[in-house]
Every structure is written in C-alpha cells, then in structure tokens.
Amino acid sequence: MTTSNTDEKLITKKDLLHSACNIGALGMEYSWNYPRQMHLAFCLMINPMLKKIYADDPEGYAEALTRHVAFFNITPQLAPFVGGIAVSMEERVAKGELEGAAVDSVKAALMGPLSGIGDSIFLGCIRVIAVAVGISLASTGNIMGPIAYFLIYNIPAFLVRFIGAVKGYELGFSFLANAEKSGLMEKVMFASGIVGIMVIGAMSKDMFYATIPLKIGANVSGEDVQTVQTILDGIMPGMLGLSATWIYYWLLKKKVNPMWLILGTMILGVVGVYFGFLG
Structure with a gap:
C-alpha cells in the first residue's frame, strides 16, 4: 500500500x-x-x-x-x-x-x-x-x-x-x-499512570452526587446526631463514590448491559430518596 x-x-x-x-x-x-x-x-x-x-x-x-x-x-x-x-x-x-x-x-x-x-x-x-x-x-x-x-x-x-x-x-x-x-x-x-490514578480517584469522588443521610446516635434532645455519610467521610472522604465506581466496573466486566445499569441507577435513586436512605 x-x-x-x-x-x-x-x-x-x-x-x-x-x-x-x-x-x-x-x-x-x-x-x-x-x-x-x-x-x-x-x-x-x-x-x-x-x-x-x-x-x-x-x-x-x-x-x-x-x-x-x-x-x-x-x-x-x-x-x-x-x-x-x-x-x-x-x-x-x-x-x-x-x-x-x-x-x-x-x-x-x-x-x-x-x-x-x-x-x-x-x-x-x-x-x-x-x-x-x-x-x-x-x-x-x-x-x-x-x-x-x-x-x-x-x-x-x-x-x-x-x-x-x-x-x-x-x-x-x-x-x-x-x-x-x-x-x-x-x-x-x-x-x-500516577496522574491517571489520581484523576480517576478525584472523578469518582466529585462526579458521584449521592449521600447516605440516615441518622444514628441521636439522643432525646436531638444532639450529637451523626449520619452514615458523616461517618464514612470521617473514615475516607469519597468512599461512597469510589465504592459505587468499583461496583459499576465489576458489573461491566460481567457484561451487564450499560442501559440496565443506567435504568437501575435511576430507580435506585428515586426509591432511595423516597425512603430516605439516599440523599
């Protein structure tokens, strides 16, 4: 040629x-x-x-x-x-x-x-x-x-x-x-490779917008109330987003159709907000 x-x-x-x-x-x-x-x-x-x-x-x-x-x-x-x-x-x-x-x-x-x-x-x-x-x-x-x-x-x-x-x-x-x-x-x-890992980690945190607002540890007066999200952020900020990213990655490796993932995410978000375990 x-x-x-x-x-x-x-x-x-x-x-x-x-x-x-x-x-x-x-x-x-x-x-x-x-x-x-x-x-x-x-x-x-x-x-x-x-x-x-x-x-x-x-x-x-x-x-x-x-x-x-x-x-x-x-x-x-x-x-x-x-x-x-x-x-x-x-x-x-x-x-x-x-x-x-x-x-x-x-x-x-x-x-x-x-x-x-x-x-x-x-x-x-x-x-x-x-x-x-x-x-x-x-x-x-x-x-x-x-x-x-x-x-x-x-x-x-x-x-x-x-x-x-x-x-x-x-x-x-x-x-x-x-x-x-x-x-x-x-x-x-x-x-x-180092920069790429940092970027992916930052994107996983910043592009995931859900939180877990469930309250635990509240006393009668309502003081000292903590949410699950606060505890997770105290352990490692962005843990929820990173975990979700790995779950999606694992599902994609299992050949799950991306359209089903999108649809499932929408349903989970609506149900989670309605019942209060996602925010």
Whole structure:
C-alpha cells in the first residue's frame, strides 16, 4: 500500500494552521459521546490532511479514517498538537515505513499526560484568572469585563493551538522514538499512570452526587446526631463514590448491559430518596 508521496512533506504549514482552527478542532466538545468522546471531531480536524496524504490510495484513506475514529479525549487546545504528530506518522504509514497501529498507540500514550497538563493550565489557571478579571470589571459596569475574559482565555488558547499543530508535525514520530531511546517515555508513562490514578480517584469522588443521610446516635434532645455519610467521610472522604465506581466496573466486566445499569441507577435513586436512605 503506497501513495505518490515523495520524500518531500505533503503537508504545508498552511494546512496545519487551518487544522488548528477548523470545525473539527473548534468542535471537540460538540460531538462528544460516552463511548468514544472526541473521536469524530479529531478525525474531522485532520481529515483534509489525510486526503492529501492518501490522494492516490482510497483503501489507505479508509483505513486511516477508521484509525482516527477510535476513542480520543484530551484538553481541546492540545488536540492540534496530537493531530500534528498523527499526521506526521500517517505520512510514514502511507510510505510503508510504519504500521498503522503505531499511530493509535502514540495517540493513546499522549492523551493522559497532555490532558493533565492542559486541564491544569487552561481550566484550573487561565480560565480562573480570566473569570476573575472579567467579573471584577463587569461588576462595576465596565463593558471591558466580557471582552477581557474573552481575550485572556482565548489568546493563549489559540496560540497553543497554532504552535502545537506546527510543532507536533515537526517533532512527529522522531521525538517519541528519541524519547523512548533515552528512557524519557518510560518515566513519562510512569508519571502518567500516577496522574491517571489520581484523576480517576478525584472523578469518582466529585462526579458521584449521592449521600447516605440516615441518622444514628441521636439522643432525646436531638444532639450529637451523626449520619452514615458523616461517618464514612470521617473514615475516607469519597468512599461512597469510589465504592459505587468499583461496583459499576465489576458489573461491566460481567457484561451487564450499560442501559440496565443506567435504568437501575435511576430507580435506585428515586426509591432511595423516597425512603430516605439516599440523599
């Protein structure tokens, strides 16, 4: 499977800059779904460049599209960087120098670490600063409030998009190969595993909204009342959410249909609130 590619790069800087702000790149959240999350938007983002790479190879183009509708999730501003690396690798795939599976592996390896960095910078830092400045101006009636928020948040975001797309393509697979030889990738993957466990633990706690409000230990005057939830939080905050996550994980491993889990959760929530053992 080959194309008419030569040793020259088919993808231009203009292609990369356009990919950083096309409908796919800016719409990473629009087609988000639970099974594969940002997969359609990512594929749409790099699709024009895939068409150029596989211009003379319809079968190769179809295989590339199939690869890039696999699961993908990342801080949206960093998606063009991964797209640049993926496109650089696709050129090598088209020339027969690389297996297509390597593209999937690299994308999967980059999602976790880059999401941890990107979410911390854009959601935990820049957006907070932008909101603080915008609200402080808007509260005084200054029209610059929403404008300041828009500029403070979006100027760094678009700079990262544009620079990331170009640098990702320039670094390409060679950066990952060199990092692996030097042992850097092993350290990054180890650190990523730690970050990933922390993120999953935090999500299990923060995205679970049920409590157990059953009261125990109350005396006649109603003083010293404790709830089961208070006791659980005293042992380990988030224990209920983590336990629920493991139960769902175990049920999914047992091939229980997710729709039954969703329906069962809804029924349990309604019944639990009605009888007072969930809140």
